[in-house]
Amino acid sequence: MTVTTTRPEPAVADRGTDPEGPAGRRVLTGDRPTGPLHLGHYFGTLRNRVRLQRQGAELFVVVADYQVITDRDIADRLAEHSENLVIDYLATGLDPESATIFAHSAVPALNQLLLPFLSLVSVAELGRNPTVKDEIAHSRQSAVSGLMFTYPVHQAADILFSKADLVPVGQDQLPHLEVARTVARRFNERYGAGIFPCPRALLSEAPLLPGTDGGKMSKSRGNAIALAADEDETARLVRGARTDAERRISYDPAGRPGVAGLLQLAALCQDRTPGQLAEEIGDGGAAALKRTVTEAVNEHLRPIRARRAELAADRGHIRQVLRTGAERANAVADATLAEVRAAMGAVGSA
Ligand code: TRP
Numbered sequence: 001m002t003v004t005t006t007r008p009e010p011a012v013a014d015r016g017t018d019p020e021g022p023a024g025r026r027v028l029t030g031d032r033p034t035g036p037l038h039l040g041h042y043f044g045t046l047r048n049r050v051r052l053q054r055q056g057a058e059l060f061v062v063v064a065d066y067q068v069i070t071d072r073d074i075a076d077r078l079a080e081h082s083e084n085l086v087i088d089y090l091a092t093g094l095d096p097e098s099a100t101i102f103a104h105s106a107v108p109a110l111n112q113l114l115l116p117f118l119s120l121v122s123v124a125e126l127g128r129n130p131t132v133k134d135e136i137a138h139s140r141q142s143a144v145s146g147l148m149f150t151y152p153v154h155q156a157a158d159i160l161f162s163k164a165d166l167v168p169v170g171q172d173q174l175p176h177l178e179v180a181r182t183v184a185r186r187f188n189e190r191y192g193a194g195i196f197p198c199p200r201a202l203l204s205e206a207p208l209l210p211g212t213d214g215g216k217m218s219k220s221r222g223n224a225i226a227l228a229a230d231e232d233e234t235a236r237l238v239r240g241a242r243t244d245a246e247r248r249i250s251y252d253p254a255g256r257p258g259v260a261g262l263l264q265l266a267a268l269c270q271d272r273t274p275g276q277l278a279e280e281i282g283d284g285g286a287a288a289l290k291r292t293v294t295e296a297v298n299e300h301l302r303p304i305r306a307r308r309a310e311l312a313a314d315r316g317h318i319r320q321v322l323r324t325g326a327e328r329a330n331a332v333a334d335a336t337l338a339e340v341r342a343a344m345g346a347v348g349s350a
Pocket residue numbers: 028029030031032062064067155158159167168169173
């Protein structure tokens with residue numbers, strides 16, 4: 001007797017065992033344009049994107065401007081933040097010739113996918129999303145908007161319009177990726193059309209980067225070092241970092257989170273281990289540790305910041321990158337929407 005078992009495609013791609021690797025894969029990822037990207041973004045995701053691009057993946061990067069208004073009433077300085085995001089992308093090495101960098105609000109067909117996609121998920125499912133629940137708990141709004149519950153389905157449209165295979169994200173985005181996978185599967189089942197491949201997450205390899213207070217680096221906690229910060233500002237942020245009274249520097253993440261965070265930061269910048277650095281600083285104490293960190297960060301970011309300054313001086317070029325990206329994304333989204341409408345039997349479709 002033969003027993004056939006169907007193994008479901010895993011939701012998270014395994015870097016080590018993925019036989020095909022990123023070459024030839026379509027990769028989609030993105031960010032909300034809410035403010036400057038910081039070292040947490042850089043070591044957590046930006047570097048991985050550039051690596052994927054160098055390995056031959058085709059990148060789509062979405063500036064998720066409509067997603068800014070999920071947890072606040074107004075998208076403050078949206079154009080400026082969107083352009084600065086693109087500047088951060090290009091300064092850290094994304095190549096706009098091969099990567100498609102676009103704002104999702106500039107791609108009407110992507111947004112139109114939201115309608116049929118919303119019909120494929122239940123209200124109960126939307127309410128169970130743990131990332132949405134967490135965002136509601138931390139929201140600065142007095143009332144929770146409908147978009148807060150539905151934006152993960154819009155994010156599914158971000159991902160599925162491009163038929164991306166891989167989505168590099170942090171842990172908090174896994175529930176959203178699950179929504180995209182559910183929508184893809186249900187659409188294919190309901191309309192008998194294999195239009196959408198089931199995307200997989202590519203989890204960031206870097207450990208969560210602690211901020212200057214030992215907690216997770218995050219703009220809202222005021223503990224983040226922005227890529228765009230200058231060297232003096234970096235020195236000031238590091239000087240204000242929380243350490244402890246013990247003179248001798250040692251690497252002890254559980255017992256000494258502040259010191260450990262700083263050691264980790266310098267180690268990432270210098271491609272060494274935090275333990276090695278701790279040894280070296282030894283009895284130099286917090287002052288020597290902070291000098292080391294400041295120098296390591298500033299040195300590592302110097303070429304990126306120089307490139308950033310050049311890019312920032314030519315806003316016309318940045319806007320052109322977004323226009324070209326939108327054109328390419330629109331062509332792909334129009335084709336996907338045409339397939340969707342045809343599968344649904346929509347009147348007027350080809
Ligand atoms: N929700 C993501 C964040 O807050 C941003 C995002 C929007 C995204 N659309 C996406 C990420 C599509 C990956 C794929 O960071």
